[in-house]
Amino acid sequence: MSNENKGEQKDSLVRGLTNRHIQLIALGGAIGTGLFLGIGPAAVLAGPSVILGYALAGIIAFFIMRQLGEMVVQEPVSGSFSYFAYKYWGSFPGFASGWNYWILYILVSMAELTAIGHYVHFWWPEIPLWVSSLFFFIVINALNLASVKVYGETEFWFSIIKVVAIVAMIVFGIYLLISGTGGEKASISNLWNDGGFFPKGFFNKDGNGYSGLFSAMAMIMFSFGGLELIGITAAEAKNPEKTIPKATNQVIYRILIFYVGALVILFSLSPWREITEGTSPFVMVFQNLNGLKLTIFGKVIQFNVLIANVLNLIVLTAALSVYNSSVYSNSRMLFGLAQQGNAPKFLTKLNKSSVPTNAILVSSCFAGICIIINKLVPEKAFEYLMALVVSTLIINWLMICYTHLKFKKQNIKSGVDLKFPSIFYPVSNYICIAFLLLILVLMSITGMEIQVILIPIWLAFLFLMYRLYKPKSS
Numbered sequence: 001m002s003n004e005n006k007g008e009q010k011d012s013l014v015r016g017l018t019n020r021h022i023q024l025i026a027l028g029g030a031i032g033t034g035l036f037l038g039i040g041p042a043a044v045l046a047g048p049s050v051i052l053g054y055a056l057a058g059i060i061a062f063f064i065m066r067q068l069g070e071m072v073v074q075e076p077v078s079g080s081f082s083y084f085a086y087k088y089w090g091s092f093p094g095f096a097s098g099w100n101y102w103i104l105y106i107l108v109s110m111a112e113l114t115a116i117g118h119y120v121h122f123w124w125p126e127i128p129l130w131v132s133s134l135f136f137f138i139v140i141n142a143l144n145l146a147s148v149k150v151y152g153e154t155e156f157w158f159s160i161i162k163v164v165a166i167v168a169m170i171v172f173g174i175y176l177l178i179s180g181t182g183g184e185k186a187s188i189s190n191l192w193n194d195g196g197f198f199p200k201g202f203f204n205k206d207g208n209g210y211s212g213l214f215s216a217m218a219m220i221m222f223s224f225g226g227l228e229l230i231g232i233t234a235a236e237a238k239n240p241e242k243t244i245p246k247a248t249n250q251v252i253y254r255i256l257i258f259y260v261g262a263l264v265i266l267f268s269l270s271p272w273r274e275i276t277e278g279t280s281p282f283v284m285v286f287q288n289l290n291g292l293k294l295t296i297f298g299k300v301i302q303f304n305v306l307i308a309n310v311l312n313l314i315v316l317t318a319a320l321s322v323y324n325s326s327v328y329s330n331s332r333m334l335f336g337l338a339q340q341g342n343a344p345k346f347l348t349k350l351n352k353s354s355v356p357t358n359a360i361l362v363s364s365c366f367a368g369i370c371i372i373i374n375k376l377v378p379e380k381a382f383e384y385l386m387a388l389v390v391s392t393l394i395i396n397w398l399m400i401c402y403t404h405l406k407f408k409k410q411n412i413k414s415g416v417d418l419k420f421p422s423i424f425y426p427v428s429n430y431i432c433i434a435f436l437l438l439i440l441v442l443m444s445i446t447g448m449e450i451q452v453i454l455i456p457i458w459l460a461f462l463f464l465m466y467r468l469y470k471p472k473s474s
Contacts, residue, residue, distance in 0.1 A: 013078055013335070014148060014354035015238045019246075021152035022237050026230045026247035028159030028321055031166060031258055039223075039263070040275055045216040047199040047272045048191045051263045053213050053220045058255035060435050061224040063428040064397055067404035068231045069248035073241055073420040074411070076234035079336015081400050086340050088406040091470070096462045097399045098337040104392035105326040105333075106363065108225075110370035111389070112323040113137055119316040123309075133371050136320060141364045144327045147353035148236045151328050158321035165314045166258050173265035188268045199272070210446045218390075218443045223259070225393050226322065227251060228400065232329040235336075245420045326367070327360060334359035342469075390443075390451040391458055394436055401432045 017025070042050050071084045079086075079098060086094020116136050117129035144151050176182030191197060203214040230247055234240045335356040337343035351357045408425055411418060422428065444452045 012354070013235050013332070013350070013356075015236055015240075016147060016149040016354075017152045017233055017237045017243075019239065019243045021149075021156055022230070022233055022243040022247050023250070024156045024159040024163075025152070025233055025325070026227075026251065027254055028155060028162055028325075031159070031162045031254075031318070042216040042219040043267075043272060043275045045200065045211050045219075046213045047195065047197075048267050049198045049200075049213045050216055050220065051191075051260055051267065052197075053216055054223070054259040054263060055256070057217065057221045057224060058252065058259060060221070060432055061227055062252045062255070063423060063432050064400055065227055065230070065248050065251050066422040067425075067429065067432075068228055068400050069244055070418060070420050070422045071404060071407050072231045072234035073244050074407075074416075074418060076237065076240040076244070077336070078235040078332055078339065080231040080234065080333070081228070081396075081403060082333060082342075083336055083340065084407055085399055085403045086342070088410055089403050091342075092463065092466050093399065093403070094340055095337075095342040095466045095470075096459065097396070097403070098333050098340075098342060099462060099465070100392050100395050100399070100458070102330050102333050102337075102363070104389060104396060105330045106366045107389045107392070109323055109326040109330070109363075109367035110373070112319045112326065113367065113370050114373075115319045116316065116323070119312055119319060122312045130371050136323070137364070137368055137371060140320065140324050140327055141360060143324070144331065144360055145351070145355060145357060147355060148328075151324065155321060155324055155328075158317055158324065161317045162314065162321065165310075165317075166262060170257075170262050170265055173262075173269055177265070177268055182269050185271055186269045190268050190271050191264070194271055194273060214442055215446050218439050218446065218448060221439055222390060222393060224255075226325070228396065229325055229329055232332050235332065241419055248420075327363065330363040330367075331356050331359040334363060388451075388454055388458065390448065391454040394440060395455060395459070398433060398436050401429050401436070405429050 039050070042053065046053060068081060072080060075084070077083050082094055082098030082101065085097040113133040113136065114129070117132040120127055120132040121129065143154050173182075177186055177188065180186075187193075198213065200211040201213075203210060203212045209215075230244065234244055237243050334343055334347045338345055338347035338359070347356065347359045347362065349356065349358045404422065405426060408418075408422070424431075440452055440455075443449070
C-alpha cells in the first residue's frame with residue numbers, strides 16, 4: 001500500500017500555493033503591460049468613453065471568470081478548461097482547448113521576452129536585445145523548475161510591485177487634482193468638456209478609418225487576457241474551495257479600481273486629445289510635470305526623469321510577471337493534456353518537488369525561439385507571428401463559455417450540488433458568447449481582419465493535428 005501511495009504522489013501535483021499566493025496571482029493577472037502601456041490606442045479611438053469600455057469588458061471578463069471558477073472549484077484538477085472541455089464536450093474540444101491555450105502563451109512568452117530586452121535597453125542600451133532575453137529566460141525557468149511554491153512566491157512579489165505602483169499613481173493623481181498642482185489643464189471636467197463623454201460617438205467612419213467606443217472594444221477586451229490563470233492554479237491551491245471563489249469574486253472590484261479608477265484620474269489630469277497612440281497616459285501625464293524637482297539623498301532630480309525610470313521598472317516587472325505565469329500555466333496545461341492522452345506521456349514526469357519538468361523544458365524550448373528571432377530576424381517578422389495571439393485568446397474565451405454550458409447542464413441533470421455557482425446562468429454565458437462574436441465582427445471591419453481569418457485556419461490545423469495524433473495515442 002505504501003508503494004501505491006508513493007506512486008500516486010509521484011504522478012500528482014502538490015498543493016503548494018497558499019491563500020496569499022492565489023489572491024496575488026489573481027490580482028496580478030488583472031494588471032499587465034496592457035494597463036500601463038496599451039491604453040493609448042484605445043483612448044485615441046474613443047476618448048473618455050474608453051472608461052465605459054473597460055467597465056463593460058471587465059464585466060464580461062468577470063462573467064467568464066465565474067463560469068471557469070465554478071468548474072475548477074467543483075473539480076480542482078490540472079489542465080483546467082482543457083480538462084473540462086475534454087470531459088464534458090468531447091475529445092477534440094479538449095485537445096483543441098489545451099493546445100490552443102498552450103500556443104497562446106508560448107506566443108505571449110515570446111512577446112514578453114522581447115519586451116524585457118527593450119526595457120533593459122532603457123538603462124543599458126549597449127546590451128544586445130537577445131542577451132537580456134536569454135538572461136531572464138534562464139532565471140524564470142530555473143525558478144519554475146524549483147517548486148510551485150517558488151513560482152507562487154515570485155509571482156506574489158511581482159504582483160505586489162504592480163499593485164503598489166498603480167495604487168500610488170491613483171493616489172498621486174488624486175492629490176494633483178485636489179491640490180491644484182496638476183497644471184492648468186487638470187480638471188474633472190476633462191471627462192466631458194471637449195466633445196462630451198462620447199466625443200467620437202459609438203462607431204463612426206472618418207478619414208482615418210473607424211473610431212468611437214465600439215471600434216476600441218477589441219483592444220480593450222484583450223487587456224484582460226490572463227485572468228483565466230486563476231483556473232490553472234486550482235490543482236495546486238491548498239484550499240481551492242475557499243481561495244478560488246475569494247480570488248474570483250474580487251476580480252470585478254480590481255477591474256473597477258485599477259482600470260476604471262485609474263482612467264478617471266488620468267483623463268481628468270490631461271485632455272484626451274493630447275493622448276497619442278505611441279504614448280501611455282501614465283507616462284504623458286507625469287511627464288507634463290517637467291518643472292517639478294525632487295531632492296533625494298542630497299541630489300536634485302527632475303521629476304519626469306524619476307518617473308520615467310520608475311515606470312520602466314514597473315513595466316519590466318509586469319513583463320517578467322506575465323512571462324513567469326506563462327511558464328507556469330503552459331507547463332500545467334501540457335501536464336494536463338498528457339494525462340488526458342492528448343499529449344505525449346513523457347510530459348507527465350515530475351521532479352522531486354512535484355514540478356512537471358519535461359513540460360517546462362518543452363515549453364521553454366519553443367518560447368526560446370524568440371531569442372533566436374531577436375538575434376537573427378528583423379523585428380517586423382515577429383508581428384506576423386503575434387497576430388495569432390488575438391485569435392487564440394478569443395477561441396479560449398469562447399470555449400470556456402460553451403464548455404461551462406455543457407458542464408452545468410450535465411451536473412444539474414445528475415443532481416450534483418455545485419459549490420460555487422456562476423452568475424445568471426445560462427444568460428451570462430449567452431451574453432459572453434454574443435459579446436465575443438461581436439468583437440470578431442468589429443475586428444473584421446476595423447483593420448484586424450487577418451486575426452479573424454486566422455481563427456478557422458488555426459482550428460482546421462488543430463483538427464488535422466488531432467486526427468494525426470489520436471490514432472497514435474489510442
